[in-house]
Amino acid sequence: MNPKVDDFINNATKWQPEIKQLRQLLLDCGLTEEFKWRMPCYCFQGNNVVLIGNFKEYCTLSFFKGILLQDSNSLLSKPGENSQSMRFFKFTNLEEIIEQQSIIKAYIYEAIEIEKAGLKVIFKSNTELELVEELQIALDKNPQLKTAFEALTPGRQRAYNLHFSEAKQSKTRETRIEKYTQRILNGKGINDCICGLSKKMPNCDGSHKYSTAENE
Known part of the structure; x- marks a missing residue:
């Protein structure tokens, strides 16, 4: 666990329980915890996989290569209209994270497999x-x-x-x-x-x- 992420969580004015839960899910999936762009970042063999973000209205779990995920449940959103790669989950309470825990982990494991396969976004x-x-x-x-x-x-x-x-x-x-x-x-x-x-x-x-x- 990265101490900078501890500081990030302790200094967060909102979404602390949600961020802690997302953090545990990511660590359970075997990702390495780092701190980049002033946010918790989770990596696989040195490659960025997921970011945790906290905003005024919600917190997020953003996949760097989200466009490559199947997203069969249509749960991911685009950061912007022209975003070509990143896709993210949006959460507004702890309960929905807990309820979707198995689905979220499935997305994380799929993202890890994408890195293992060396897939790139065109x-x-x-x-x-x-x-x-x-x-x-x-x-x-x-x-x-x-x-x-x-x-x-x-x-x-x-x-x-x-x-x-x-x-x-x-x-x-x-x-x-x-x-x-x-x-x-x-x-x-x-x-x-x-x-x-x-x-x-x-x-x-x-x-x-x-x-x-x-x-x-």
Whole structure:
């Protein structure tokens, strides 16, 4: 059990019993507990499988490759109209989680089998830019980030995508995406100046480094 998840639950103002129950289900299924994107994340052999989320009106259990699940019970929802991969359960009380426990576990085990088989989501894009998988998942999960990223110029989009894709490990790619999320939300490119000191706006020319040295 990850202590950061303990803190997440203890600091949650709503849905504590529901999150605890979902957590136990996921751990019972043999997933590894981590903490990513400020949420409990459950992985299989290093691959992201499920996220627990808490919102004002409900809590969620989100499957990264939910589109690949059979969902024969039609219980999963889409985070947004254009979401290509992630699908989620929505819960509003503890009782429905307990009542659907066997069904929820079946979905989790199916998601694990998808990882064992090495199945990938084939993303459709209206542009020629093929986004790295971790970035596409982050955009599907966060509509605000998706809107901000799509508002960037094609060159800025390519620069971010290249920087993220250069990392060899998925965990490193996720860390890079998380690091630059706020910059993207602010409408800035990866090489844009954010201190206002550059003489080559909007590009960064390293002026902030010289300013820091002068003040030391």
